[in-house]
Every structure is written in structure tokens, then in C-alpha cells.
Amino acid sequence: MDQQTAWQVVRTSYRCSADLQVLMKFLKERCSSEDYKSFAKAIATVIDTMNAQLVDRAVAIHPDIGRRIESDIEKFGHLT
């Protein structure tokens, strides 16, 4: 896998995580505390799975991507 493709994997994973965090906020406003907690933990598990299975995998192939993620977060607060 080339670095550009690996970067696309990371960006997509982060975008999905962002969408799921928006969903978490939405559920917090609309659901009972019990329902929210259950779904929020499930969402956290999904986000962690994406991080472990997609982001970490891409970084393992191209360690430069790890440095780029850190740099982007420091400079811009999001991936570019």
C-alpha cells in the first residue's frame, strides 16, 4: 500500500470517528441516561476498533503517517 492510500485510510477512519461523536451528542440529548450509556460505550468500542484496525495498521506500514497525524493535530486540530 502506498503512503497516499494509507493516509486516505486514516482520514476516513477519523472522519467516521467524528461522525460517531456527533451521534453520541445527539443520543445524549434524546435518550435516557441508561440508553445513552449503553450506546456511547458501544460507539467508543467502534472508534477504538477503527483506530486499532485501520489507523494503527496504516501507521505500521508507513510510520511517517503517525508523525503526520501528530503534526496535523498540533497545528490545525484536525487532519488535513
Added chain:
Amino acid sequence: MARIAEEAILHEIKRSLRPDWRRFWKAGHENDRLYKLYERAERKFDPNQPRVPKGQPEGGQWTSDGEGDSQPVPLVPPRSQPDGDAVGVSAILAKAKQLAASGTTPYQRCLNLCFPILERALPFPGSDRNTFDFHKCMNACLGK
């Protein structure tokens, strides 16, 4: 013919049956045909059935010609607790499920620890800060 074949299988099972055979059986497969055959073979066990005397090539094997010891040594002792092993495995499985459900696995503990990061208000829409910090937290907690 089928009955003869089954009796032959039962005979072979009975010859090699271990008292702890249930230990080697995968939990949840107690309705398998083979499991039933093993149970049947176990029930058919007769400690008084004559056996070839010890010290001979066929020593200890079942026999029906009356040449056995007056006090035969059973190959398979009767089970004092017929379902002891099966119950033991079930209890362990139940305990493992309880532990997993109580959130005491390392993964659950890490998730509980790091999860509040995802609940933080984002500094601006589209920020990836929470995802990044959550990722770092999980990796650190899990020792990656």
C-alpha cells in the same frame, strides 16, 4: 444390521472409555449423536462382567467365556458424579461470562477510563482532537 453396527461401536467405545471422557467434550455439544453413544456405553458398563486375567496379552479386556478373574478389575470405574466434569466446565464458562459482563476485563477498564475523552466538547466543529487523544489513551492503557 444397523443395530449390530451400533452394538459394535458401543463395544469399542466401552473398551476405551475413560472415566473423565466428558472433560474432552466441547461444551454445548451434549446432544451430539456420539455424545449419546458415549453415555450409553457408560451406562452399559458392568463391573462384574468377566475379564481376561491380568498378565495375559488380552489382560483386562472384556470377555464372555467365563475365564475371567473371580474378582475382576474394572477398566472403567463407575462414576460417583456422572456429570461432574460437565458441571465444572459450565461453572467456569458462567464465571467467565460474569467477569466479561461486569466490565472487569482489561479492555473494558481501559474503555471506561478513556471514554470520557470522546464526550468532551470539541474546540471547533471538525476537530479530530478527541479521536486522537482517545486513541492515545487506549493505546497507553492497553500497553501498546
